[in-house]
Amino acid sequence: MNCGNLGEFCENEAKGVVQSLVLDSEKGELVKASGRVEKKVGKSEGKTIAALKSHSEAERRRRQRINAHLSTLRSLVPSSDKMDKAALLAQVVCQVKQLKETATHVSERFFIPLDSDEIKVETIAENAIDGTCLYRASICCEYRTDLLSDLKETINSLHVNLIKSEISTLGSRVKNVFVFTNLIDGDRANTEARQILLSSIRQAFSSVLDKVSAFSEYSAYPNKRQRISCFDSSSLFR
Amino acid sequence: MNCGNLGEFCENEAKGVVQSLVLDSEKGELVKASGRVEKKVGKSEGKTIAALKSHSEAERRRRQRINAHLSTLRSLVPSSDKMDKAALLAQVVCQVKQLKETATHVSERFFIPLDSDEIKVETIAENAIDGTCLYRASICCEYRTDLLSDLKETINSLHVNLIKSEISTLGSRVKNVFVFTNLIDGDRANTEARQILLSSIRQAFSSVLDKVSAFSEYSAYPNKRQRISCFDSSSLFR
DNA sequence: AGGGACACGTGAACC
DNA sequence: TGGTTCACGTGTCCC
Numbered sequence: 120m121n122c123g124n125l126g127e128f129c130e131n132e133a134k135g136v137v138q139s140l141v142l143d144s145e146k147g148e149l150v151k152a153s154g155r156v157e158k159k160v161g162k163s164e165g166k167t168i169a170a171l172k173s174h175s176e177a178e179r180r181r182r183q184r185i186n187a188h189l190s191t192l193r194s195l196v197p198s199s200d201k202m203d204k205a206a207l208l209a210q211v212v213c214q215v216k217q218l219k220e221t222a223t224h225v226s227e228r229f230f231i232p233l234d235s236d237e238i239k240v241e242t243i244a245e246n247a248i249d250g251t252c253l254y255r256a257s258i259c260c261e262y263r264t265d266l267l268s269d270l271k272e273t274i275n276s277l278h279v280n281l282i283k284s285e286i287s288t289l290g291s292r293v294k295n296v297f298v299f300t301n302l303i304d305g306d307r308a309n310t311e312a313r314q315i316l317l318s319s320i321r322q323a324f325s326s327v328l329d330k331v332s333a334f335s336e337y338s339a340y341p342n343k344r345q346r347i348s349c350f351d352s353s354s355l356f357r
Numbered sequence: 358m359n360c361g362n363l364g365e366f367c368e369n370e371a372k373g374v375v376q377s378l379v380l381d382s383e384k385g386e387l388v389k390a391s392g393r394v395e396k397k398v399g400k401s402e403g404k405t406i407a408a409l410k411s412h413s414e415a416e417r418r419r420r421q422r423i424n425a426h427l428s429t430l431r432s433l434v435p436s437s438d439k440m441d442k443a444a445l446l447a448q449v450v451c452q453v454k455q456l457k458e459t460a461t462h463v464s465e466r467f468f469i470p471l472d473s474d475e476i477k478v479e480t481i482a483e484n485a486i487d488g489t490c491l492y493r494a495s496i497c498c499e500y501r502t503d504l505l506s507d508l509k510e511t512i513n514s515l516h517v518n519l520i521k522s523e524i525s526t527l528g529s530r531v532k533n534v535f536v537f538t539n540l541i542d543g544d545r546a547n548t549e550a551r552q553i554l555l556s557s558i559r560q561a562f563s564s565v566l567d568k569v570s571a572f573s574e575y576s577a578y579p580n581k582r583q584r585i586s587c588f589d590s591s592s593l594f595r
Numbered sequence: 596a597g598g599g600a601c602a603c604g605t606g607a608a609c610c
Numbered sequence: 611t612g613g614t615t616c617a618c619g620t621g622t623c624c625c
Contacts, residue, residue, distance in 0.1 A: 170597085175619050177599070181443070182617070188446035195453050203615060205419065208426035211449060215433050217472055218456035224527050234455055289462055408612085413604050415614065420602070441600060 232259045232287060232294030238324045240317055243298075251300045252313060254279070258324045259294040269330065270295055273323045277316070278302055470497045470525060470532030476562045478555050481536075489538045490551060492517070496562045497532040507568065508533055511561045515554070516540055 189207065193199045196210050222233055237259040244253035258270070267286075274281055274297060283298040301316055427445065431437045434448050460471055475497040482491035496508070505524075512519055517537040524533050539554055 171620080173598085174621095178601095178619070179617085181600070184443040185446060186617095188443060188450055191450050192446065192453070195450065195457075205422040205426060205615095208423060208430065211453070212426055212429050212433065215430070215449065215453060215456070218453070218460060219433075221472055221527070222456060222459060234459055289459070409605075411613085412606095416604070416616095417602085419615070424602095443600095 232289050232292040234292065236260045236328055238321060238328060240320045240324070242313070242317070253282075253298065253300050254317075254320070255296065255298050256320050256324065257294060257296040258327065259292065260328055262291050262293040263330075266293065266327070267295075269327050273327060274299070277320060277323060279316070470527050470530040472530065474498045474566055476559060476566060478558050478562070480551070480555070491520075491536065491538050492555075492558070493534065493536050494558050494562065495532060495534040496565065497530065498566055500529050500531040501568075504531065504565070505533075507565050511565060512537070515558060515561060517554070 189204060192211055193202070193207055196207065196214060199207050199210055202210065238257070240254065240256045242252050243255045245251075260266075274284075279299040279301055281297060281299045283296075285296045287294050301313070427442060430449055431440070431445055434445065434452060437445050437448060440448065476495070478492065478494045480490050481493045483489075498504070512522075512535060517539055519535060519537045521536040522533065524531065539551070
């Protein structure tokens with residue numbers, strides 16, 4: 120079935136003069152649109168038709184692309200047959216929120232790496248006597264070869280006193296947690312030294328993270344489904 | 358800006374006679390559409406305009422609804438600014454798949470209730486000597502008051518030998534697992550008795566589940582976000 | 596220019 | 611019938 124049309128023309132269309140009626144939404148009446156009546160008279164009719172045709176075909180392809188994604192979403196959302204587009208999208212919004220919330224709950228209660236790359240560095244205790252601090256640094260990312268040795272090297276280069284390190288995996292995701300104290304350094308002001316340490320830890324971990332991303336992000340293997348972060352990158356360092 | 362138009366009419370539109378050019382996509386040429394030329398002459402022009410207006414307004418509202426959902430999806434998907442609609446939907450598909458997969462991994466590795474209501478009843482061992490069987494039955498659903506006492510009553514009514522029961526919660530979701538054996542009943546054929554027991558357990562648990570749904574499903578409190586099942590209902594009893 | 600993306604109004608189909 | 615949903619071609623803006 121072909122519902123397409125190129126507008127409704129008069130017999131005198133060939134002269135390039137078109138008079139049209141336009142619906143004025145505010146006033147709700149038909150209005151003669153007399154502006155821009157001369158319709159590019161210099162252009163050949165054939166070219167115009169070709170352009171219009173390719174335009175409508177491109178638009179059809181665009182619609183197909185969007186609708187294809189909508190129908191795979193439909194297959195992902197339970198009992199979404201017979202839903203119209205808006206209702207389907209509403210359910211998808213709901214489902215994504217729900218799944219994210221569950222994922223957050225899970226990761227809070229259990230020690231599980233999630234799908235968001237994440238680096239966290241925090242001070243968890245302070246020794247009032249000698250001024251040393253207890254830190255907790257964690258990195259969550261896709262596993263890759265040499266990840267662990269890179270992390271080990273990173274920790275060593277920071278000159279900290281490693282107290283505990285944990286590792287856990289889920290699928291191809293891995294999460295590492297390090298607990299450590301700073302080495303005592305009476306020369307510098309403690310607060311400043313702490314800030315420097317924290318930021319250098321973040322920076323070092325970020326390098327490790329970037330190396331992971333460099334391996335996976337633009338590898339462009341169509342078979343390897345790209346992992347999507349669950350959270351905004353703005354929350355990476357919160 | 359008002360881009361709307363009611364087609365492009367000739368001066369003789371008032372007579373109800375319209376000649377139009379139609380793009381034939383297959384042949385790629387303009388064709389005079391001379392069929393259906395008489396345009397409901399009996400209808401007053403005012404009515405037609407009013408209908409057309411309400412039609413276009415309804416369509417605009419529909420578009421707004423869809424686009425509103427798309428933009429909230431955009432806020433849920435990281436770095437989706439500047440993505441066009443198709444790309445955004447592709448990312449949403451990706452994210453939903455990813456989150457579901459993670460949820461499945463998590464629930465497989467840990468004993469965690471998920472967002473899908475689920476009843477599982479299975480035979481996990483069989484005693485070759487006396488013909489008793491070891492069963493494992495689990496129910497996962499939204500928590501409600503009296504859920505536990507209902508489940509207890511259900512188990513009692515089944516006349517089984519309860520060996521172990523576990524409960525775990527995540528958010529407002531709760532999962533109960535019962536391990537039990539059947540009571541020895543030499544009268545009936547064992548295989549038949551087992552089937553009856555399994556199906557009566559499923560039925561009893563289903564009643565409990567239905568009671569949960571009755572409370573939450575159509576409560577229509579707009580503040581209470583409705584939970585969406587992660588899986589097709591077809592997988593409920595797999 | 597020329598192609599992509601979007602919003603628009605419209606015809607058709609379904610209740 | 612009116613109301614609603616969808617696909618379509620088109621105008622317009624932006625690169």
